[in-house]
Amino acid sequence: MTKAASAAAKDFAAAGVGGVHLAWADNNGIPRSRIVPVAGLADAATRGVGATSLFAVFDSHDSITYQHEGLATPSGDxxxxxxxxxxxxxxxxxxxxxxPVRQLTRDGDPxxxxxxxxxxxQVAEAARRGLxxxxxxxxxxxxxxxGSSDVLATPGHPGPAYSPHALVxxxxxxxxxxxxxxxxGLRIGQLHAEYGVAQLELSLAPADPVSAADDQLLARQTIHAAARVHGLAVSFAPLVGLGAAxxxxxxxxxxxxxxxxxxxGDGRPDGEGAGYLAGLLRDLPALTAITAPSVPSTLRLRPGYFAGAYAxxxxxxxxxxxxxxxxSxxxxxxxxxxxxKTSDASANPYLALAAVLAAGMAGIEDAPALPEPIGEDPGGWTDEDRAARGVHPLPANPAEQDAALVASPRIAGVLGAELLGAFRAVRASDAAWAADRTADEIIAAHLWRY
Known part of the structure; x- marks a missing residue:
């Protein structure tokens, strides 16, 4: 890797590149980075760049929580x-x-x-299973x-949704x-004006899971940079307003x-494919605690918004x-x-995909029953009708998400005891921050974090 890094550094320098972002996402889905001069790239590839171990216990508001025993002091690198x-x-x-970076100990160990x-x-485990x-x-x-502080007050395009006129x-x-x-090096499937206020959507081409997570981080960097050049700001936050999509x-x-x-399958998966889908459904409450973990995430998951409020x-x-x-x-x-659909930018993309793979592989392994699909919006049903079909609400607040996460040994086990402890401590810190704030204040505070 040193030779490849040296060659890349030489090419970059000749092209006028002065530095390299070394990027990762924290437990709030927030991208973090260190820039090294291009001349230092080969050394960084060999010995790494130092950083505090406390990035694992930063919350969404850049506060550090010391409530996780493994990272309970400011010491560590x-x-x-x-x-x-x-x-x-x-x-x-x-x-x-x-x-993107790997995070290693000072001695270079995992x-x-x-x-x-x-x-x-998880990808290695999938390969071991032939998946x-x-x-x-x-x-x-x-x-x-x-410079806007409110997307709803100063939308970047006027709509209508899905209209080419909105993008002019x-x-x-x-x-x-x-x-x-x-x-x-990012392939887009399509790009369009979406349903929400001043909303756009683009889809990334599928890749292997690790590359897909890397691509998600690189896509954010690319979008933010293009927006700045054109006098714009973009919000990836789960909500830009309480009544908005x-x-x-x-x-x-x-x-x-x-x-x-x-x-x-003929309209639905069968065999191991049905097991994969059933595994995701079985662990969906715990999955959502990883894939939509922020306080605004729970506000987004409402019936009628194509967000997924019920399992x-x-x-x-x-x-x-x-x-x-x-x-077809x-x-x-x-x-x-x-x-x-219960996934948003506040999820760490690597953890989100790891949890999805683990839940799906467990379903392939033990084949839980897959119920019949539902073609309607259960949000319009009575509680009795939902209960009769086995449809239950997904966790609606941080406490319910935490309970669902620890109740699933499959999902909690993916993270491991240390990372699970740090992740839960960060979520508890976020919940404590939000406890005395209104929904509008919570949404505003997360608007530009991702």
Whole structure:
């Protein structure tokens, strides 16, 4: 890796690159980074860059909680080692490059709080079982003029939803996104004006799970940079206003066993594919504690907003938190996948994918029963009707999310005792911060965090 890093540094320097972002996401889904001069890239690839171990217990408001026993003092250091094969020059920030990092101990050993390593372990376990996963994100975000403090008061485009006219004022920004994504090695499936106020959505092409998580972080960097150049700011927050449609970062996954597609089926998956979907459904409350973990996340998960407020699955049902997307004669059987809608930018992408893989693999292993799909919105049903169909609300506050997480040995076990403790401490710190604040105050405080 040292040789590859040295060669990359030489090429970057010749192209005018002065530094490299070494990037990761914390337990709140917030990207963090250290910039090293391009001349120091090879050394960083060999020995890493020092950082405090307390990043694992930063909460969403940059406060440090000492309530996790393993990280209960300000003492401790880790090394951030760039993943050289993912190095990219940033098209929208041409004097900078970017790479995700692994977090290691000072001695270069695995650090139990490294979220990327957690996902890598699940991918390795999948390979041991003969399984191969693909994953891709849909990213929703709201646009406002730079310096805005309120997307609703100063929307970045006038609508209508899904209209080409809505994007005319953003023509330069949209063009930059298309150019910069391609230049940064990111493939977009499509981009459009979404349903929410000043909302856009773009979809990333599927990749292996670790690359998909890396791509999600790089996509954020790319979008923020393009927005700045065009006098805009973007909000990836789960909500930009209490009555507005939220920003979901929908997570699509598919799975194969030694080349055989498991999610293909005649309108619904069967066999191991049904087990995969049933495993996700069984652990959905605990999954949501990882994939939509912030206080605004719980405010977003409401009936009627295509966000997923109840635990059920459906075939092409956009109100379902688990939406099965079947193949078709036009698209081909290989198109079949499962979309998790209870996912947003406050989730660490590596932990989110690791939890999804673990829940799905457990379902393939022990084949829990998959109930019948639901094609309606259970939010309009009575409590009795929902209970009769086995449809229950997903956790609606941090305490319920925490209870669901610790009640699932499959999901809690993915993180490991150390990381689980830090994650729970961060969530408790966020909950304590929000306890005496209004919903509007909570939403405003998270608006530009991601």
């Amino acid at each position: 880790i090394r951030l080692v760039p993943v050289v094969e993912r190095l990219r020059r940033l098209a929208g920030q041409p004097t900078l490059a970017w790479a 650090w139990p709080y490294c979220q990327r390593a957690v996902l890598e372990a 191969e996963f693909r994953a891709g994100y849909e990213l929703e975000f709201a646009v406002a003029p730079a 004022p953003l023509d330069g920004f949209v063009g930059a996104l298309l150019h910069d994504f391609a230049a940064n 939220g920003n979901g970062w929908h997570l699509h996954t598919s799975v194969r066993r030694r080349g055989r597609r498991l999610l293909d 059920f699955w459906g075939v092409e049902n956009r109100e379902a938190p688990l939406r099965y997307v079947p193949g 004669a036009l698209l081909g059987d290989g198109h079949a996948n499962v979309e998790l």
